[in-house]
Amino acid sequence: MGGESGANARRAHLLSRALGIALVLTSCSSVEPRERVRKELESAASWSATARMIGQMWLRDAVPTVYARRALASTMQSLRQSEERITREAVPVAARDSITAALAPVEAGVDAMRAAVEKGDRAAVQARLRELDAAGERLKAMSGSAAS
Amino acid sequence: MKKLVEIALGIVTAIGGYLEVGSIATAAQAGAEFRFQHLWVVAISTICLIFIIEQCGRLSAVSRHTITSAVRTSFGISYFAIPTIAVGIVSLLLLASELGGTALALQLVTGVGFRWWAIPVAALAWLLIWKGRFGVIEKGVSLLGLVAVAFLVGAARLDPPARELAAALVPTRPSHDSARYWFIAVSILGASLTPTLFYFYSSGAVEDEWDESHIPINRAVSVLGMGFGAVLSGAVLVVAALVLAPRGIRVEAYEQVALLLAEPLGAWGFRLFVLTLGICCFGAAVEVALSMAYVMAQGLGWNWSKNDRPRDVARFSLVYTILLPLGAVPLLLGIDPLKITLVTMALTAVVLPLVIIPFLIVMNDASRLGEHTNGRVSNVVVSVVVVLAFITAVVAIPLELTGG
Numbered sequence: 001m002g003g004e005s006g007a008n009a010r011r012a013h014l015l016s017r018a019l020g021i022a023l024v025l026t027s028c029s030s031v032e033p034r035e036r037v038r039k040e041l042e043s044a045a046s047w048s049a050t051a052r053m054i055g056q057m058w059l060r061d062a063v064p065t066v067y068a069r070r071a072l073a074s075t076m077q078s079l080r081q082s083e084e085r086i087t088r089e090a091v092p093v094a095a096r097d098s099i100t101a102a103l104a105p106v107e108a109g110v111d112a113m114r115a116a117v118e119k120g121d122r123a124a125v126q127a128r129l130r131e132l133d134a135a136g137e138r139l140k141a142m143s144g145s146a147a148s
Numbered sequence: 149m150k151k152l153v154e155i156a157l158g159i160v161t162a163i164g165g166y167l168e169v170g171s172i173a174t175a176a177q178a179g180a181e182f183r184f185q186h187l188w189v190v191a192i193s194t195i196c197l198i199f200i201i202e203q204c205g206r207l208s209a210v211s212r213h214t215i216t217s218a219v220r221t222s223f224g225i226s227y228f229a230i231p232t233i234a235v236g237i238v239s240l241l242l243l244a245s246e247l248g249g250t251a252l253a254l255q256l257v258t259g260v261g262f263r264w265w266a267i268p269v270a271a272l273a274w275l276l277i278w279k280g281r282f283g284v285i286e287k288g289v290s291l292l293g294l295v296a297v298a299f300l301v302g303a304a305r306l307d308p309p310a311r312e313l314a315a316a317l318v319p320t321r322p323s324h325d326s327a328r329y330w331f332i333a334v335s336i337l338g339a340s341l342t343p344t345l346f347y348f349y350s351s352g353a354v355e356d357e358w359d360e361s362h363i364p365i366n367r368a369v370s371v372l373g374m375g376f377g378a379v380l381s382g383a384v385l386v387v388a389a390l391v392l393a394p395r396g397i398r399v400e401a402y403e404q405v406a407l408l409l410a411e412p413l414g415a416w417g418f419r420l421f422v423l424t425l426g427i428c429c430f431g432a433a434v435e436v437a438l439s440m441a442y443v444m445a446q447g448l449g450w451n452w453s454k455n456d457r458p459r460d461v462a463r464f465s466l467v468y469t470i471l472l473p474l475g476a477v478p479l480l481l482g483i484d485p486l487k488i489t490l491v492t493m494a495l496t497a498v499v500l501p502l503v504i505i506p507f508l509i510v511m512n513d514a515s516r517l518g519e520h521t522n523g524r525v526s527n528v529v530v531s532v533v534v535v536l537a538f539i540t541a542v543v544a545i546p547l548e549l550t551g552g
Contacts, residue, residue, distance in 0.1 A: 042398070043398065043400060045396055046396055046397050046398040046400065046404075047400075049395045049396045049397045050397050050403070050404050050407070052395070053395055053397065053407055054407070057407060057410045057411075057418075060414065061414075061415055062410040062411075062414045062415050062417065062418060063406075063407070063410055063415075063418050064257070064418070066257070066258065066259040067256050067257070067259070067403075067406065067418070069259065070255070070259050070403070071403035071406070074401060074403050075403075078400065078401070140396060
């Protein structure tokens with residue numbers, strides 16, 4: 001019961017956040033920055049999904065540690081670049097802050113996963129995967145709402 | 149029996165040598181972003197490729213001329229220079245892409261950055277061209293390239309929806325992001341219809357001393373070799389559509405492409421992907437460097453043959469000796485090989501008419517080909533696809549670059 005209400009609360013939070021972003025982004029005066037932000041959000045969501053897949057495949061021993069470590073470092077770099085590009089865009093501060101807030105847990109999750117892979121800590125990777133699932137979903141919803 | 153072996157070897161070589169950095173990258177991007185929607189582009193570019201390759205081989209078998217020497221003698225050196233410069237620039241970028249693909253494969257397994265592999269890979273390619281005879285270069289690397297069949301196995305294991313695949317062979321409007329859709333379509337065309345492949349094939353036919361008796365072999369190799377080769381490219385697209393698209397992963401780096409076979413084939417999938425990328429790109433790098441040396445030597449009337457000692461064809465050997473380190477420069481500068489690849493594939497579609505239109509005129513010259521001139525279907529298919537590729541490229545590239 002508690003789990004269900006928690007899930008509902010999360011869903012409501014996610015929805016309100018996505019709607020907020022959509023509202024702020026659609027109120028931007030120029031279409032181009034909005035389009036660029038949408039593409040950056042899509043790219044960030046794609047990198048977040050990449051990190052999840054790397055983690056899953058590493059846990060299955062389908063990819064070597066040397067690859068997973070380097071690929072997660074690249075993912076981290078790409079996420080930071082997306083964030084930097086978004087902060088440079090002429091979008092309202094509220095939208096920018098919301099996006100940055102949504103990106104932060106993804107970046108932290110990827111970084112923590114990279115460290116866990118390096119140590120060979122499977123339990124920690126498993127835990128980071130769960131965190132990334134939630135953070136990635138938020139990012140995905142945000143990029144979806146920015147597109148509509 | 150000898151002919152049958154020759155046909156089989158030709159087909160296998162063509163299949164093994166088909167996949168390279170451009171076809172892997174563009175097919176993976178297409179599948180990840182638009183699922184099966186670009187399969188019709190793979191099919192159309194394959195049909196066009198079959199026609200062009202068949203013509204290249206027929207020209208060499210009947211006239212003992214390569215495309216380059218035939219165009220130069222028909223149109224003169226001043227016309228010859230225009231497409232050569234354009235194709236030369238695009239081919240140099242292609243060489244960088246192929247060296248980059250090999251360097252990235254090494255990065256994936258060692259963790260050492262691709263920049264560090266640029267010079268060793270270029271040096272190894274040079275050594276193979278310098279020491280190897282044409283048959284070793286052509287068949288050796290291509291046979292190893294058969295490892296790319298892993299993509300077909302991967303696609304089969306993912307059990308793709310047959311009806312959806314069949315429906316995707318009919319052109320459809322993009323489901324979203326039209327500019328991006330057409331840019332990827334043009335890139336797939338550019339990856340399939342690479343001028344260096346035409347130059348290499350026609351020079352190879354002369355190196356192997358083809359005559360009119362080789363026309364049926366040429367036809368079989370073109371149709372079956374290129375046809376099955378394209379199936380591998382389609383398999384990359386299908387795997388990407390079934391592995392990356394559902395997860396929302398867009399291909400922006402090779403690290404993402406490396407995950408393609410890990411899902412259907414596990415640890416072996418990753419290893420086979422790295423082998424495919426490394427071997428196919430290395431083979432293609434050798435082929436591109438050699439093709440550019442062929443074009444320069446044939447165009448300027450120098451001695452050329454990969455079956456002669458380098459000292460006997462000094463200027464021909466000098467061209468690939470200079471080009472290989474040049475191709476490594478963008479990688480040493482740290483430019484992302486995937487970005488070089490995608491730009492190169494789209495630009496290839498722009499320069500295609502410069503290569504193909506004079507070639508088609510040569511192929512209709514009865515004084516050169518006698519009864520073996522092109523038929524109407526051959527002319528129409530190649531002209532239409534090449535002109536459409538050019539128009540689409542001219543429209544789609546600026547739209548993609550401006551984010552339209």
